[in-house]
Amino acid sequence: MPLNRFLLMIALFIVALQTVDAAQRHPDPDGCFSCHSLEGLDYIDTKGVLRSASINKQHYYSALHGSVPCKDCHRQIRDYPHKVENGEVDCGESCHVEEPSEGEPYTHKAVVKEYKKSVHGHGWSKGLTGGNRLREEKEAADPSCRFCHTNELYISEAELPKFKESFDHLDSECGSCHQGEIWLGQFGGHILRRFIGSRWNKNDHNKMCNSCHADHQRMANVEQKNEKTGKKEKVGPRFILASDSYATTLHGRLLETNVMQGASCIDCHAPKEFRHGVLRDEEKEAATHTENLAETCAQSGCHGYATHPLNYRFVKTDLHDIDMISVINDIAPRDQSRLESGWVKALIALLPIIIILGGGSLLWWLFGSKKKSITFSVLGGDAFQEKMIGRKPKNKVKKKVAKKIKPVSTSSEKEAKDE
Amino acid sequence: MNNQYKSHSILMIIGWLILISPATAKTLYQERVEQTEVSDKALKKSLEQVKKHKKIDIIDDLSVPPFHKRAALLTTKKQPFCMTCHLPLPHQKNERNRTFMNMHSHYIACETCHFRPEKTTLAYHWLAYDGIEAGNTLAPRRALEIINKSPIQTERKHKAQFKERTPLAPQPGARISPFYNDRPILLFKENSFAQKIKTEWKNSDENQRAEIKARLHAPLKQEGPSCEKCHGKDKTMFDLEALGATPMQIKAIQNNIIVRFFDRFKKEDDRIRINKLLQ
Numbered sequence: 128m129p130l131n132r133f134l135l136m137i138a139l140f141i142v143a144l145q146t147v148d149a150a151q152r153h154p155d156p157d158g159c160f161s162c163h164s165l166e167g168l169d170y171i172d173t174k175g176v177l178r179s180a181s182i183n184k185q186h187y188y189s190a191l192h193g194s195v196p197c198k199d200c201h202r203q204i205r206d207y208p209h210k211v212e213n214g215e216v217d218c219g220e221s222c223h224v225e226e227p228s229e230g231e232p233y234t235h236k237a238v239v240k241e242y243k244k245s246v247h248g249h250g251w252s253k254g255l256t257g258g259n260r261l262r263e264e265k266e267a268a269d270p271s272c273r274f275c276h277t278n279e280l281y282i283s284e285a286e287l288p289k290f291k292e293s294f295d296h297l298d299s300e301c302g303s304c305h306q307g308e309i310w311l312g313q314f315g316g317h318i319l320r321r322f323i324g325s326r327w328n329k330n331d332h333n334k335m336c337n338s339c340h341a342d343h344q345r346m347a348n349v350e351q352k353n354e355k356t357g358k359k360e361k362v363g364p365r366f367i368l369a370s371d372s373y374a375t376t377l378h379g380r381l382l383e384t385n386v387m388q389g390a391s392c393i394d395c396h397a398p399k400e401f402r403h404g405v406l407r408d409e410e411k412e413a414a415t416h417t418e419n420l421a422e423t424c425a426q427s428g429c430h431g432y433a434t435h436p437l438n439y440r441f442v443k444t445d446l447h448d449i450d451m452i453s454v455i456n457d458i459a460p461r462d463q464s465r466l467e468s469g470w471v472k473a474l475i476a477l478l479p480i481i482i483i484l485g486g487g488s489l490l491w492w493l494f495g496s497k498k499k500s501i502t503f504s505v506l507g508g509d510a511f512q513e514k515m516i517g518r519k520p521k522n523k524v525k526k527k528v529a530k531k532i533k534p535v536s537t538s539s540e541k542e543a544k545d546e
Numbered sequence: 547m548n549n550q551y552k553s554h555s556i557l558m559i560i561g562w563l564i565l566i567s568p569a570t571a572k573t574l575y576q577e578r579v580e581q582t583e584v585s586d587k588a589l590k591k592s593l594e595q596v597k598k599h600k601k602i603d604i605i606d607d608l609s610v611p612p613f614h615k616r617a618a619l620l621t622t623k624k625q626p627f628c629m630t631c632h633l634p635l636p637h638q639k640n641e642r643n644r645t646f647m648n649m650h651s652h653y654i655a656c657e658t659c660h661f662r663p664e665k666t667t668l669a670y671h672w673l674a675y676d677g678i679e680a681g682n683t684l685a686p687r688r689a690l691e692i693i694n695k696s697p698i699q700t701e702r703k704h705k706a707q708f709k710e711r712t713p714l715a716p717q718p719g720a721r722i723s724p725f726y727n728d729r730p731i732l733l734f735k736e737n738s739f740a741q742k743i744k745t746e747w748k749n750s751d752e753n754q755r756a757e758i759k760a761r762l763h764a765p766l767k768q769e770g771p772s773c774e775k776c777h778g779k780d781k782t783m784f785d786l787e788a789l790g791a792t793p794m795q796i797k798a799i800q801n802n803i804i805v806r807f808f809d810r811f812k813k814e815d816d817r818i819r820i821n822k823l824l825q
């Protein structure tokens with residue numbers, strides 16, 4: 128046998144072996160589901176929190192982490208009973224799922240890095256356990272990874288009928304067919320996630336932001352560092368009502384009516400990279416910083432003209448103008464902050480005119496002539512009346528009226544005439 | 547005529563008594579509670595527990611959601627008397643077995659494990675906690691199918707059910723419960739005795755409550771039976787076949803990998819490498 132043919136056979140044999148290895152990849156290599164797939168493995172901890180050790184196997188295999196073995200997240204679990212600290216999850220760690228294009232272990236490290244630099248960066252990204260959800264709720268002001276992201280299905284239940292129709296899939300779960308195969312491990316684990324990632328529309332993004340930002344009570348407790356004094360201070364109504372003021376804008380109203388041309392919260396606040404980098408407006412790197420606003424508005428073919436120097440005023444449009452929120456509304460502030468409103472400024476400018484016209488009207492109503500009169504426009508009125516409408520001109524009418532309203536003689540004058 | 551009228555009346559009264567007797571008669575547990583004379587030691591222990599007790603309100607609506615999908619806490623139409631005081635998931639302390647014990651509490655009545663009087667033979671049947679049959683004894687699933695279906699249909703259905711891993715319980719919420727003289731031992735919350743105890747408890751001070759608690763727990767065993775008592779092959783508590791288990795189900799119960807794993811624990815604070823589960 129020629130050498131090159133022999134080498135080719137060996138190469139083919141190695142490739143075939145690798146394929147077999149990959150096909151045998153199993154999302155539960157440690158046998159965790161031997162126990163955790165049982166239903167009803169629950170207990171109530173000493174603080175009253177309902178804890179569950181049951182993992183719905185069907186759901187897990189059909190969810191975003193379905194191809195990730197348990198120990199990739201709960202890395203230190205080796206013994207039973209499990210020590211709580213051994214099950215802690217660090218979302219910034221890498222897992223054994225390979226990123227298919229480069230074959231490197233998949234990780235959320237870059238996302239976590241971006242998130243840590245953001246305004247929400249004090250939230251928890253590691254040390255996450257089922258037992259410390261109550262502590263997080265009480266102590267953490269910023270959202271953690273798990274606050275926004277659960278191990279949800281690849282295809283949301285709402286989108287499932289559409290998916291079934293489009294892909295001719297009758298079964299609701301990918302895992303029932305693709306379990307343990309390369310498809311789920313690589314294609315399903317990465318590419319499909321990207322492919323159907325678009326199922327998160329702008330309203331879904333807003334819903335996520337609103338789960339905190341529409342909660343006025345929660346927002347009223349937020350403290351921000353005052354750049355001038357360096358001290359932490361409670362946020363003002365503009366921040367507390369950010370969600371409400373956004374809802375009054377065209378962006379908010381378009382999305383509310385499912386017209387996806389409107390911009391969502393993160394379209395403006397975190398338009399780049401992994402969309403976790405929301406920064407305060409004051410920060411130079413923020414997409415909403417005054418110097419970056421034009422570029423942000425011009426992104427993705429939205430308001431391309433915003434970058435033109437002559438349109439510099441366009442980016443000054445306030446998209447969180449609390450003056451757009453009705454004063455009658457319970458949540459609207461009724462303090463000095465309202466005096467800075469554009470409405471108030473306009474009112475002050477118009478006040479002299481209002482006083483003159485209003486006062487004049489009042490005086491006329493009190494002391495003016497009560498006689499009925501017919502008024503026509505000052506210029507060109509007669510001609511218009513006569514030619515266009517066919518009505519008698521003003522002067523003629525006036526004369527006619529004057530004739531009709533002859534001065535009525537008094538009874539004493541009548542008597543004098545008779546005499 | 548007069549005598550005939552009298553005999554009719556007597557018969558009617560006897561019939562009526564027979565009819566209402568199951569509803570009014572005391573259960574074995576109730577009898578044992580009433581016969582109990584509480585020892586000083588038990589009373590002292592009970593008083594300590596009453597003093598230490600802290601009420602726990604279940605929190606299941608945290609703003610931080612659980613990462614993995616989970617099922618809602620199961621509730622049934624009828625609730626056992628025990629739940630007047632105990633949480634719906636009563637096992638809380640033993641970190642090794644609390645979740646497994648709570649899992650069992652979804653299909654085994656509290657009394658099955660904790661009321662095991664000596665020298666008394668109890669029978670075990672399915673008791674409905676939910677649905678229109680709540681409070682009634684249920685026929686095992688297989689028996690139901692045999693009654694309702696033709697042999698061919700039954701066989702087909704069995705095959706289909708085996709594929710779907712049909713649960714052993716004849717209906718959701720049903721629990722294996724102890725019976726004595728063909729009558730269930732357990733009490734539900736709405737039972738008159740249960741109501742009486744509840745009122746007594748409300749109107750009692752700490753010492754009286756300790757006495758009530760000691761009396762109610764006197765016929766019970768804190769420790770449940772060992773796993774082998776149900777999962778073993780010999781001298782087990784239940785006749786699994788009579789409870790409706792198929793041969794495959796019986797095999798799965800008797801050769802349970804988790805039970806074998808639990809057998810490895812020798813001391814209370816043992817921690818065992820999980821990979822031994824697979825050995």
